[in-house]
Amino acid sequence: MLTNYKNTSTERFLRYVQIDTQSDPNSSSQPSTLKQKDLSKVLVQELIEMGVKDAHLDEFGYVYATIPSNSAKNVPVICFCSHVDTSPDCSGAGVKPIIHPNYQGHDIVLPDDHSQILKLTEHPDLAYQYGNDIITASGTTLLGADNKAGVAEIMDAAYHLVNNPDIAHGTIKILFTPDEEIGRGTAAVDLQKLGADFGYTIDGETLGSLEDETFSADGVKITIHGVSQHPGFAKGRMESALKIAADIVANLPKDSLSPETTEGMEGFIHPVGISGMVETATIEFIIRDFSEEKLHAHEAKLKEIMEGVLANYPHSKAIFEVFEQYRNMKEVLDKTPQVTAYALEAIQRSGIEAKQMSIRGGTDGSRLSFMGLPCPNIFAGEHAFHGKHEWVSVQDMEKATKTIINLCKIWEEKTQ
The missing domain is CATH 3.40.630.10 (Zn peptidases)
Structure with a gap:
């Protein structure tokens, strides 16, 4: 003492x-x-x-x-x-x-x-x-x-x-x-x-x-390129990047993989920012888990969700970028x-x-x-x-x- x-x-x-x-x-x-x-x-x-x-x-x-x-x-x-x-x-x-x-x-x-x-x-x-x-x-x-x-x-x-x-x-x-x-x-x-x-x-x-x-930590940025048209003549043509972004967020798991549903050694996918217009929008995420293997699995899950949403918007595309933060x-x-x-x-x-x-x-x-x-x-x-x-x-x-x-x-x- x-x-x-x-x-x-x-x-x-x-x-x-x-x-x-x-x-x-x-x-x-x-x-x-x-x-x-x-x-x-x-x-x-x-x-x-x-x-x-x-x-x-x-x-x-x-x-x-x-x-x-x-x-x-x-x-x-x-x-x-x-x-x-x-x-x-x-x-x-x-x-x-x-x-x-x-x-x-x-x-x-x-x-x-x-x-x-x-x-x-x-x-x-x-x-x-x-x-x-x-x-x-x-x-x-x-x-x-x-x-x-x-x-x-x-x-x-x-x-x-x-x-x-x-x-x-x-x-x-x-x-x-x-x-x-x-x-x-x-x-x-x-x-x-x-x-x-x-x-x-x-x-x-x-x-x-x-x-x-x-945690091991990565950031993910999804950049969505939609199709912009005059709203008065948009039927069958417009594919709003903002709506695509909203659909991606809405399709995240509701009872798992989020900060509000995890504890202890459980990781998550967390959207921290969304911005844009009809033609282009971005969503920023932080991805967290204690093992790098699980971290990459969460990123693959997010990419799968993104691709599933894009299947409903055939003329739009998205760029999926991963940024290492810490380990x-x-x-x-x-x-x-x-x-x-x-x-x-x-x-x-x-x-x-x-x-x-x-x-x-x-x-x-x-x-x-x-x-x-x-x-x-x-x-x-x-x-x-x-x-x-x-x-x-x-x-x-x-x-x-x-x-x-x-x-x-x-x-x-x-x-x-």
Whole structure:
């Protein structure tokens, strides 16, 4: 167990969430919004003030920092990573964080919109928070626990390591990324400059969770070329691309293969955008599953549906394009089992039951793993993210910080 430990994660978190860092999927700049750098500049200054001398922000919005080794051993270099941006799905401007002390199972009514109520029946993970202090926003914005909880926990751990040199550890790298929420969190990361051997994202949900498996993900774009005619003279001639697109969506399975009908290890086909006119229309999909074989099977199913619909429109055609997005990081992590094993031990050493889990989604760690930095995902304690009911507990953040510190100790201890 850790001694001489003074937690700073809550104080940091309450400050960080008040800085608007929402990313923008419609922007082509890097980072997608300059305001993400507002938090990153604060983080660099705080790291420098605590003695992390090389902390800096690059032009692409990445924060890099190093806590030098204090061990005589040749310990592998490990990195801790979180993202500074918040989701475009809900406003992150003017966040007013509120601490609700000593939760006892009651409804939490958010003060700026009394229709926003956190109920135990709707948020079952609250059942594990009795006696804890719950942090929410005020009801008009998201909170930003995804992923400012992780940012605060990494900063807290760095502060503790710098101020407790008796804790032996190898070289520790810190990486804060922009634009994770729009799928571009690793777009311009410099892994050579980072110089880490293994990594951990601190971006998970449930206390004690260690996620070493993600969806594999592709995007599909169907471009439909119909037949346009003057509507007054269209009988037997017009084949509307919009109607073809609508028919394709309408022919998707109703009781399976969709986000709203799947859970656990089940994948899905999900239309995320449709646009166009009579002559040309497009549908965009995301395809998800845990195995690449099933991913391709879902794509074949979608193509079969498209071709079945087109059979009713003999003069129209469609282009079916597949775009690889990310792959299940487990195939990389299974080659370096100690990365996951040490994380599980660190969680247990922090007095928490470790839970090895899969993510119905992706993380920066998924992409980093395939870029050469094996990188599972450790819990940050965030819940109900991307919406006004987002919450985190003070105690879960403190335990995440302790897990990070214990993980640094374990890597040093295990090195011969």
